[in-house]
Structures are given as structure tokens and as C-alpha cells.
Amino acid sequence: MRRSTHLPLAALLLASALAAAAVVHETGTPAQPAGAPLDAIALAAPGASSVAAPSAPNAWGGPRTGAEPTLSDRVVRYDIDATLDPERHIVAGKEKLTWRNRSQSEVRSVYLHLYMNAFEGRNSTFFTEMRNLDTGFRTDVQPKKGEWGHIALDAVAQGGARVAWQFVHPDNGPASDHTVVRLDLPQPVKAGASTTLDIDFTTQLPRVIARTGYFGSFHLVGQWFPKIGVLELPGERGATAPRWNVHEFHLTSEFYADFGSYDVRITAPKEYVVGATGELQGAPVDKDGMRTHRYVQDDVHDFAWTADKRSATPLEDSWTGPGSPRVAIRVLYPPEYAASAAPALKAAKDSLTYFSTTLGPYPYKTLTVVIPPYNATEAGGMEYPTFFTAEGYAGVEPDTFAAGALDFVTIHEFGHGYFYGILASNEFEEPMLDEGLNEYWDMRMVRERGQAMHLTTPLLKALGFAPRFKPFDYERGIATTAEPADALGRNAWDRLHGIGPVYHRTATMMRDLEERIGKPALERAFKEYYRRWKFRHPSIADLRETLAEASGQREAVEQVFAQQVYGVTKIDDRVTSLASEEELPQPGTRSVAGKWLESTGHDVDKQVEDERRAWKKSHPGAKEGTGPFPFRTTVTVRRYAATVPQTLLVKFADGSSETVQWNADEKWHRFTWVKPAKAVSAELDPQRRHYLDASKLDDSRTTRADGSASRRWSSEFAALVQFLLSLIATV
Incomplete structure (x- = not known):
């Protein structure tokens, strides 16, 4: 664990003032003093968490039966021109955001996420929570001078009229956090009507710290554009009146957005290999040493891309399965991790088969897998629609940690394409629905492939030290079984034990439920969950009701949810x-x-x-x-x-x-x-x-008396100590 560095108060105040000044200078439209929105639509509560009441049958337009003209009820459209300056790591963007008001109320103020401002300085909500974390965050990369990032609103207009805006703090975070902005519209949006916002923005990418950024010529561009929040209606995720669900960017939370369409033109130097969410439209266009790639994707709720001049020739293949279109698969990787490309491709294809068979068809035509280069580890293990990042290793010897980790991370990030992507749960308030359910389904796939979790290297393996664990034995070992403190349904950022138990304890709980009600009943229930809630936004209550109804085991399901999801009860x-x-x-x-x-x-x-x-x-x-x-x-x-x-x-x-x-x-x-x-x-x-x-x-x-267990553990420990001592002696 790396200890936090606490700056003197004066230094903090100076840093905050400089950050605020920088934002005002870069936006061109200074943030206004805090005031009330122009309408009476409230924000989701700062501590919003697990929903207890099921959504209404017509929530989010009702179940998608396949008879509708589109996969999702498209609420928003993004037309974006983005130009990358790879030397300064800046993206200059022009965005046309068209949003439809689904409510029965007139809307006069809307809210945008400016996620990249989490990386503008140590006084954002993100870094404030990092300082207060008891353990390190991911690999605990800390930005240095010149490595911070931000996003600046250069101009915002509605129908040619300038739009006033101001930073807000829906979760009562520090005033220096600039990850949520409210736009007060010159023209209100009538019930059922749409409006278009023209937004010029500049995104300064940070050195890869968490999920997004650059290292050298490699750029992972995620959460990089102004993105509108979600207006939830009565009967959706527990709402009783229209409300904006638009939380600050917390350290351990991820994302939540409306389904819509993306038409994005990415311009980068022509020697850069580009990959992105969606389908490439025609051949790229070259001009003045730059190359423009156009990617389009409907029925998704986010868009990410990558560009790197060091990328090797992409590995390409395709996959077909019942009910799914032909899927073109592309693996982007750096030369140093060439050994990882083929295993990642195989794991991706196997995942397509498993998830489409056990949950429901994969609905998109593309899948892009990105293996970040050496020293860009923090860009690995991240998911976006039709696009995710895996991990890279120079050697991938079978039955070693590297091989298992590459395989599992690929499966895990693909799986997010279902639980985060197609099922589109609220990762701020109910991370269990994505991280937890995905971890469980991934481990089921690993279990059914007959794989184990290997914790060894080629050297250790040659020396005879090769511990291995069954998938759910591994999950149980880190599932906080002895003294759980946080209900699984709790939100992502307000947790004593951090986000880890959401993954491991949920996976273990769902495995136990499967054992209790039977594998066929559980699989039948999850297929119904996918069928009923795909391209909508289910809550924990919606999951509970679906599992109870479809499995025919209501008493068991409700008892487990009461004890572990809404409550936090040890089993002993x-x-x-x-x-x-x-x-x-x-x-x-x-x-x-x-x-x-x-x-x-x-x-x-x-x-x-x-x-x-x-x-x-x-x-x-x-x-x-x-x-x-x-x-x-x-x-x-x-x-x-x-x-x-x-x-x-x-x-x-x-x-x-x-x-x-x-x-x-x-x-x-x-x-x-x-x-x-x-x-x-x-x-x-x-x-x-x-x-x-x-x-x-x-x-x-x-x-x-049976001493076999104690003798076994004693001999295992003695062997480990002897091995470590012999290893030290040879160093």
C-alpha cells in the first residue's frame, strides 16, 4: 500500500484556485455562480443506492420484443468530429448532441458529464476519494507535472443562442470538482420534443491513470466528450417523479447513460492505427498527413477509441452464432505483446459463443480488443460498447498466471458488453448489476471450460511451485466472508471495504443461489433477465423479481436478496x-x-x-x-x-x-x-x-483426531519457506 501525500492547506488552496482559473480561461464561457435550475426537476439523491421497488412494466418503453424498428429506444444522438494531436495528447472536438425529452414535463435545464475533469487536479471528487482510500487504487499510478487531464467547454449553443452553464455537485462533493455541469437552455424542451446542442470542446488527455489517457504514442480515449445525464421517469429504477441521474465521477464508480446513436469522425496522423466503438464506414480519408476514420454505432450508450503509431498489424477474424449477426473481430496490440494477440482472440470468440448461448444473442457486428503497451497497464481491463481493453504479456505459457490472467481479463471485459452494455445498469448506484453479475457469469464460463486460476510463473512452475484454484474457490477466498460490512446493493463509492466485495462476494452469493435452486432454474432465470431487460436499464429490484418469477423459487431468491443484497449478514x-x-x-x-x-x-x-x-x-x-x-x-x-x-x-x-x-x-x-x-x-x-x-x-x-489437514498445511508452508529461502540465497 502506498501512503497518501498530504499537502499543506495553503498549497491545496492555491492548487484549487489555479485549477478553477484554468477552467474559466479554457472554457471561454465562465461557470456562473451556483443557482437553482430553471425547472423543478430534481437530481437523484447523493447517497442513492439499491432500488427496492420493481420498475413499471412500461419502463424505458417496455421490453424490446424485436418487432420494434430499433434495438433500443434511442434517446440521444451524438455527431462528433474529433482531431487528435498526439504530441500534446489533445483531442479537439465538435459535438452535435440531439436529446429527446421522454418526460411529460417541460425541461429547461439539462446536465452533462465532463468525466475527464476528474483528472484535472487532486481536489476533484475522484482524487479526494483516492486520498481517503485505505488501500491503493488499481496500480496506484500518480500523475506528475504535465500529466494531468481535463475537458473544457469552449462553446455551447442551442439553435445559435449561447447556453449558460455552471458546475454542480449532485453528490455534495468538493466545490473544486468539475465533472458535472448544468446547462440552462434558452429554449425549453417540450414534453416529447427534442433539442440539439452544438458543443465545441477540448480534451487534454492525462497520462494513463485509470481507464483512459496516453503513454508515449498510445492513446486510449474513453469518457472524453460531454455526455448528457439520464432523465429517469416515474416507475423507472424507483423514481416517483422525473429526476436527473447524473453523479460525480467517483473513484470506484463507473458510468450510466441513455441508449442512442453515435456517428464519430476521428482524425489522427495517418501512421496511427485507430480502433473504435462501432463499424468503420468506408475507407479512411487522407488529407495533409492526417487520416479521418468514420465510425457509426446505433443502440449503445458510450463511445471510446484508441490510436497508436506503434501498433502491430491488427489480428482479424470473425464469429457467427445463432441469432447474432456475423461479428468482425479485431485485436490491436503492440509488438512487445505479440504473444498475447492470438490467445486474446480465442478468448473473445469463446466468450461470444458462451454469452450468446447462455444469456442471449450478441446484437452488434463488430468487436475490437485492445492490448495496451508496456507501461500503460492502467489502460487495460476496461469496457466500452463493442470495444474493450485486455492485458498484455510477453510470454503466455500454458498453466501460468500470465496465460490465466490474459484469458480471464478478456472474458471479463467482453462480459461487460452484456451486463454493462446491453443490460445497461446504473454502475454508480448499483454496481452489483454489472461488476458482480459479470464476475459470476465469467467464473461460470471458466468453470465450464475446466480451467483453474493459476498463481505461478514459468520459473516457479519449473521449480515445482504451481498453486491452482477452482474458479469459485478463488472467488470465495477474497469474498469478505468473515466480517462483511457493505450490502452488495450499496452504491459504488460509499463502502467500507471498497469495491472489491462487489465482484467477489456477488459472484460467491450467486454461485450459492445456483447451488440452492439448481443450475437449470438459475440459467432459465438469467435468460429471462436478458430477454426482459435488454436495451433498458434494470434495477436490483428488477433482477430480484425476474429471478424469482423465472426460477419458480421466490422464497429462496427473496431470502438471499434480503440477507446479502439489501442487508449485510454473515453466514456462519x-x-x-x-x-x-x-x-x-x-x-x-x-x-x-x-x-x-x-x-x-x-x-x-x-x-x-x-x-x-x-x-x-x-x-x-x-x-x-x-x-x-x-x-x-x-x-x-x-x-x-x-x-x-x-x-x-x-x-x-x-x-x-x-x-x-x-x-x-x-x-x-x-x-x-x-x-x-x-x-x-x-x-x-x-x-x-x-x-x-x-x-x-x-x-x-x-x-x-485427524491431523491430515494440519500436516498438509504445515508441510505446504514449510515447502514454501524453504523455496523462498533457497530463492533468496541465489539472488
Whole structure:
């Protein structure tokens, strides 16, 4: 972990003043003092999080059946001319933004995201949250002098009339954050009508810090243009009145936007290889040493592109599948990572097959995979519609970390094309719907390919150190099972344990739900989720309702969502005791034929000895733990947290077993059997359905001490220590 550097207060104030001055100078239309919008439409709440009420049936225009003329209900259109200056890392843009007012109200103020301003200085919401983070962020790249970025509004007009604008802070972030701007329109937009804004802007790309930027000649241009927020209507994602959903750019949040059409012309020096969202329209046009590429894509909600003069010749292929158009695939990569291109292509094609089969058809005609160059790692692992970045390695030896990481990141970023792209959830307020569900579906694909998570290198592998984990064992290991603090449905930025549990704990929870209701029911439910909510914007409540209805397992689904999505409840069931003792005759009196006979301790001992001798004679080779007397077996189980349906399996010395269900809402229970054999073991959750359980080590007990587990871990640890010491000795 890298410690934060705290500047003196005076330095912070000076930096803030300089940043504000720079923005005013660059925009040409200074931000106005804060004031109320021109209409009464409110903003989404600063702490908005998981939605509990399902959306209305007609939300976002209702389900897309395929009979509509367009895949999505297109709300916005972007026509953009963008020119890259690769030496100064600047994009000069002219944008024509056409937006349709879906509401029944007149709109007089609209809101734009200026995401790139997150990188203008350390006083943005993004960097303020980074300073307060307990752990490092991604690879913790810190910008140096000359490496900051921003986006400036040079001119904004509506029908030729200048538009006044001002920065706003929907989440009560620092006044120095400039990632959201409000435009007060000269002409209101009537209900159902559209308006067009002409925007001149300049984007200064930062050195790649997180998700976007440059390194050397490589440019990943994401979140680079002024993008309008989402006007949600009553019945959509819990809204009861029209509201603008337009959050600041938080450190661990991503994005949310309306579906629409993009027509983007990208001009760069002709020696630069360009890739982008969408389909290339015709041959690029050359003029004065520059080359213009035109990309068009409908029914998406974002647009990103890349340009690099060091790119190798792109690797190209295609894929076809039922219900999908022919997909042209293009892998862009630098020469140093040539070994990664073919594996990334294969993983992309396999992902197309898996996701289109298990969720629904891939609806687009292109897929571009970008492998960033050395020293641009922060550009890797990022998703945009029909376009994503993977990771690069110089060597991709099978069964090593590099091979597994390249494969998994490619699958993961492609998967976002479904959960972030086609299903278009709100990544600010409900990141579980994208990061969490995507992680789960990716791990299902890895599991069904028979792959493991490898944590070794070629050198370590040659030396015999090659740990590997099953996909969901890996997820469980980092899923914060012991002391969870944040409900999975919580928003992206207000989390004690950061964004990590959204990925791993959601994947583990969904895996447990699959085990509980059955794989066919779960897959049927997710196919219905895709069918019902594609090209709309589902909420967590919409996911819950779809899974409950389509699986036919409402009680199970609602219990899991109540405990883990809306609440945060640990699961911790244990076998606390196991006893199995013979039921021997006891001293005392008993009535025989009307007479009372008394047995002393000596009499009982002799009786036991005689019966055992006779039994052994008549049962040669009998298993240990069996005999002439029955055994009373008692198992006590305790519940230290949430109630979940449990199975208890007790095995006996004669090979028999007893299985009981423990589903009651109680803190403990004692189970008893009287059988002709001694118990060998008792185990909760023998099918390992509850990976969210805080510890699986206390799920079982045996009647005899078993040191195999401790010996194994001790020997593994000793081998690791010896290996590390020998490695140090050779350095």
C-alpha cells in the first residue's frame, strides 16, 4: 500500500484556485455562480443506492420484443468530429448532441458529464476519494507535472443562442470538482420534443491513470466528450417523479447513460492505427498527413477509441452464432505483446459463443480488443460498447498466471458488453448489476471450460511451485466472508471495504443461489433477465423479481436478496460437538416375570464382556465401531449469523449414513440417533452449497483426531519457506 501525500492547506488552496482559473480561461464561457435550475426537476439523491421497488412494466418503453424498428429506444444522438494531436495528447472536438425529452414535463435545464475533469487536479471528487482510500487504487499510478487531464467547454449553443452553464455537485462533493455541469437552455424542451446542442470542446488527455489517457504514442480515449445525464421517469429504477441521474465521477464508480446513436469522425496522423466503438464506414480519408476514420454505432450508450503509431498489424477474424449477426473481430496490440494477440482472440470468440448461448444473442457486428503497451497497464481491463481493453504479456505459457490472467481479463471485459452494455445498469448506484453479475457469469464460463486460476510463473512452475484454484474457490477466498460490512446493493463509492466485495462476494452469493435452486432454474432465470431487460436499464429490484418469477423459487431468491443484497449478514453455521457412545447395560433393578432382579456393576461388566466375546466370535472381521450394543450419536450444530437451509450428513462405521435438513430459524439444534454403529464424522453442507459461510473449517467434526489437514498445511508452508529461502540465497 502506498501512503497518501498530504499537502499543506495553503498549497491545496492555491492548487484549487489555479485549477478553477484554468477552467474559466479554457472554457471561454465562465461557470456562473451556483443557482437553482430553471425547472423543478430534481437530481437523484447523493447517497442513492439499491432500488427496492420493481420498475413499471412500461419502463424505458417496455421490453424490446424485436418487432420494434430499433434495438433500443434511442434517446440521444451524438455527431462528433474529433482531431487528435498526439504530441500534446489533445483531442479537439465538435459535438452535435440531439436529446429527446421522454418526460411529460417541460425541461429547461439539462446536465452533462465532463468525466475527464476528474483528472484535472487532486481536489476533484475522484482524487479526494483516492486520498481517503485505505488501500491503493488499481496500480496506484500518480500523475506528475504535465500529466494531468481535463475537458473544457469552449462553446455551447442551442439553435445559435449561447447556453449558460455552471458546475454542480449532485453528490455534495468538493466545490473544486468539475465533472458535472448544468446547462440552462434558452429554449425549453417540450414534453416529447427534442433539442440539439452544438458543443465545441477540448480534451487534454492525462497520462494513463485509470481507464483512459496516453503513454508515449498510445492513446486510449474513453469518457472524453460531454455526455448528457439520464432523465429517469416515474416507475423507472424507483423514481416517483422525473429526476436527473447524473453523479460525480467517483473513484470506484463507473458510468450510466441513455441508449442512442453515435456517428464519430476521428482524425489522427495517418501512421496511427485507430480502433473504435462501432463499424468503420468506408475507407479512411487522407488529407495533409492526417487520416479521418468514420465510425457509426446505433443502440449503445458510450463511445471510446484508441490510436497508436506503434501498433502491430491488427489480428482479424470473425464469429457467427445463432441469432447474432456475423461479428468482425479485431485485436490491436503492440509488438512487445505479440504473444498475447492470438490467445486474446480465442478468448473473445469463446466468450461470444458462451454469452450468446447462455444469456442471449450478441446484437452488434463488430468487436475490437485492445492490448495496451508496456507501461500503460492502467489502460487495460476496461469496457466500452463493442470495444474493450485486455492485458498484455510477453510470454503466455500454458498453466501460468500470465496465460490465466490474459484469458480471464478478456472474458471479463467482453462480459461487460452484456451486463454493462446491453443490460445497461446504473454502475454508480448499483454496481452489483454489472461488476458482480459479470464476475459470476465469467467464473461460470471458466468453470465450464475446466480451467483453474493459476498463481505461478514459468520459473516457479519449473521449480515445482504451481498453486491452482477452482474458479469459485478463488472467488470465495477474497469474498469478505468473515466480517462483511457493505450490502452488495450499496452504491459504488460509499463502502467500507471498497469495491472489491462487489465482484467477489456477488459472484460467491450467486454461485450459492445456483447451488440452492439448481443450475437449470438459475440459467432459465438469467435468460429471462436478458430477454426482459435488454436495451433498458434494470434495477436490483428488477433482477430480484425476474429471478424469482423465472426460477419458480421466490422464497429462496427473496431470502438471499434480503440477507446479502439489501442487508449485510454473515453466514456462519458450525458443528460444535459430536459424540457417539455405546448404549451399555446399566446397574439397577428390573422386573422379570413379576420378580425384581438387581444387577450390580460387576454383573453388568461380566454381561458386557460375555456379549462382546460372543459377538466377535459370530462376526469375524467386523469393522471397528460396531458391536453387540447400539451407539447413541449426538450432534450439536450452532448458527452464529443468518439462517440458511443446511444439510447435515453423519457417517457411521458400518458404512451407513444419516442425512437431515436444518432449515429452522434457530440458533442451535441437537440431533440424536441410536444405531448399531459408531459415528465416524458429522458434516454440515457436505455439497458445499454455502461458499459465503465464514469458515468451512468448522463445518465438520470426526470422532477420532485427524491431523491430515494440519500436516498438509504445515508441510505446504514449510515447502514454501524453504523455496523462498533457497530463492533468496541465489539472488
